[in-house]
Amino acid sequence: MKLRRPPRRGQPETIIALIDVVFFLLVFFLLIGRMDATAPFDMAPPTALGGTEMPGGGATVSISAQGALALNGAALDRKDTLRGLALLLENTPDLLIRINAHRDSELRNVLPLVGEIEALGARDIVLVVTPGLP
16 A cells, blocks of 8 residues: 655745735835824815925914914913923924914914014924915
C-alpha cells in the first residue's frame, strides 16, 4: 500500500501590503488636514472680495456673534484671553495671531481687541475671512 502525501498548500497571503496602504493613507490625511483649534461656538467668518492664503501656525482668537471669546479653542473671558496671549507672546515674540470673528459680530467687539493684542507686542495679526465667489 502506497501512502500519498497531502498536496502542498500555497503560501498564505500576507497582510503586510495592507498595513502599508493604511499607513500611507494615514500619513496622507495627516498632511492635508488642518490642525487648527476650533471655536467652542458657531463660526462663520465674513466673505472677502480678495486676499491671499492664510498662513498656518500661530494662535487663534475666536469671536462669536454675541462677542464671546475663545483662545485656541478654549472659551475664555476677555481678561483670560489677553493673559493667555501675553504668555504665548512672551515665549514666542513673533507669534502669528489669527482673529476669527463671526460675520455677524459687531465691530466694537473686534477692533478694540486688535488694539489690545497689538499693545501686548504682537507683530502679525491676521483677520480670518471666507474667500468670496468670483
